[in-house]
Amino acid sequence: MREIQYEDIVKAIRDCIIYSANNLPKDAYEKMQEAYNNEKSPVSKEVLKQLLENADIASNEERPLCQDTGLAVFFVKVGEDLKVVGGSLKAAINEGTEKGYKDGYLRASTCHWDTRANLKDEIGYNLPAIIHFDLVEGDGLEIEYAAKGGGSENVSRATVMAPAAGRAGIIKYVKEVISNAGPNPCPPLTVGVGIGGTFEKAVISSKHALFRELGSENENPVLNEMEKELIVELNKLGIGAMGMGGTQTVFGVHIEANPCHIASLPVSVNVQCHSSRHTKIKL
Amino acid sequence: MSKTYNLTTPLSVNDVEQLKAGDIVYLSGFIYTARDAAHKKLIDLMDEGKELPFDVEGAVIYFVGPTPPKPGDPIGSAGPTTSYRMDSYSPRLINEKKLRGMIGKGKRNQDVINACMQSKAIYFGATGGAGALLARQIKSAEVIAYPELGPEAIRKLEVVDFPLTVINDTYGQDLYQIGRAQYEIKE
Numbered sequence: 001m002r003e004i005q006y007e008d009i010v011k012a013i014r015d016c017i018i019y020s021a022n023n024l025p026k027d028a029y030e031k032m033q034e035a036y037n038n039e040k041s042p043v044s045k046e047v048l049k050q051l052l053e054n055a056d057i058a059s060n061e062e063r064p065l066c067q068d069t070g071l072a073v074f075f076v077k078v079g080e081d082l083k084v085v086g087g088s089l090k091a092a093i094n095e096g097t098e099k100g101y102k103d104g105y106l107r108a109s110t111c112h113w114d115t116r117a118n119l120k121d122e123i124g125y126n127l128p129a130i131i132h133f134d135l136v137e138g139d140g141l142e143i144e145y146a147a148k149g150g151g152s153e154n155v156s157r158a159t160v161m162a163p164a165a166g167r168a169g170i171i172k173y174v175k176e177v178i179s180n181a182g183p184n185p186c187p188p189l190t191v192g193v194g195i196g197g198t199f200e201k202a203v204i205s206s207k208h209a210l211f212r213e214l215g216s217e218n219e220n221p222v223l224n225e226m227e228k229e230l231i232v233e234l235n236k237l238g239i240g241a242m243g244m245g246g247t248q249t250v251f252g253v254h255i256e257a258n259p260c261h262i263a264s265l266p267v268s269v270n271v272q273c274h275s276s277r278h279t280k281i282k283l
Numbered sequence: 284m285s286k287t288y289n290l291t292t293p294l295s296v297n298d299v300e301q302l303k304a305g306d307i308v309y310l311s312g313f314i315y316t317a318r319d320a321a322h323k324k325l326i327d328l329m330d331e332g333k334e335l336p337f338d339v340e341g342a343v344i345y346f347v348g349p350t351p352p353k354p355g356d357p358i359g360s361a362g363p364t365t366s367y368r369m370d371s372y373s374p375r376l377i378n379e380k381k382l383r384g385m386i387g388k389g390k391r392n393q394d395v396i397n398a399c400m401q402s403k404a405i406y407f408g409a410t411g412g413a414g415a416l417l418a419r420q421i422k423s424a425e426v427i428a429y430p431e432l433g434p435e436a437i438r439k440l441e442v443v444d445f446p447l448t449v450i451n452d453t454y455g456q457d458l459y460q461i462g463r464a465q466y467e468i469k470e
Binding site for chain 2: 040041043044047050051053054057058061063064065066067068069105106107108109116118120150151154182183184186236237238239240242243244245246247273274275
């Protein structure tokens with residue numbers, strides 16, 4: 001049994017949140033440079049130039065890349081042989097989240113679903129964090145984090161298709177979702193696609209797909225092929241950076257697939273804006 | 284072809300009539316921030332026949348909810364939010380109060396586009412997600428109404444050369460449609 005201190009987790013989460021808000025990850029920065037080099041539209045190219053400059057300013061001056069510093073989303077793999085000393089793991093992640101958003105001068109964007117009142121003074125500063133736990137073998141603790149903004153979340157969609165829809169139906173659906181979204185989710189986008197499982201499993205898979213490194217290959221050859229096809233198809237939509245029209249609409253498409261019920265084909269599309277603030281820590 | 288203009292608020296009818304979708308505008312002067320919650324309050328005041336917290340005639344409203352400022356800064360990161368959430372409110376401010384400009388990101392509905400044509404207003408796009416870069420062009424910020432809304436309070440901002448693109452002009456043109464049509468590849 002390995003022991004880990006509650007306070008060490010709080011500090012690691014806090015630091016990771018502040019760093020992520022101010023520093024565009026290397027994979028997203030490189031994709032943005034690539035899009036800048038490849039973009040044919042002068043208007044979209046100018047947008048990408050501003051976004052690269054914005055990333056440099058944010059990093060150099062330690063300022064948030066975007067005013068929408070998101071809801072804090074975590075995927076946590078906890079080893080069965082790990083014990084947190086001094087409190088619960090969930091409480092540590094929430095406390096680290098609150099400290100990170102407060103100390104980093106990040107925006108508290110969590111509100112009541114109905115009254116829309118900001119809940120920072122009632123349940124805590126930008127709390128609760130959205131946490132997906134997975135219990136695994138061993139004594140490790142692996143935490144994937146992303147700040148998820150509202151604009152791209154608002155255009156995300158899920159459905160359950162008839163199995164006959166197949167791969168072609170999935171590709172058509174993803175194209176529809178991104179085409180309808182147009183400029184709203186702040187393209188160029190990362191598109192997370194979750195296939196199979198139950199309804200909620202597909203949605204969670206589409207979220208988790210966004211955490212994968214941009215530019216990495218899918219290990220599954222069928223999914224890898226679908227991702228490559230979708231990148232080409234989505235760029236044909238002509239949406240461009242911030243929807244101004246252009247050739248660079250997506251940075252990448254990431255698919256996660258699961259076995260599913262013989263009657264169903266659940267498909268979820270979770271959209272990520274160009275400010276792909278994601279990171280992974282091991283404790 | 285796209286032209287570049289330097290304009291100062293308040294904007295006149297002449298200022299906005301010369302602009303075409305795709306033009307670049309560097310805006311200076313005072314602008315006002317408001318998101319959904321503040322818009323709802325403005326419309327409620329109009330319904331009650333009461334005075335609004337700032338003079339809307341010729342004004343430009345920026346759809347933004349900034350991050351808290353770091354000590355010594357006028358404002359935190361301050362890029363645009365998605366504008367469609369203001370679609371149900373904007374036409375009344377344009378038609379009844381002579382609002383001349385809005386700054387945001389993303390599509391507007393036909394009601395807003397029609398109001399821009401009828402009563403002469405412009406919908407400008409600022410680069411979404413460029414919050415650190417745009418904040419550099421904001422020289423001062425003062426909460427003038429609804430401090431209880433936190434990031435959604437109405438702020439009076441002084442901006443210098445704030446970089447904007449004309450999305451919807453006074454002639455019914457939409458840059459999102461024009462731009463996309465140029466690059467869309469249909470089978």
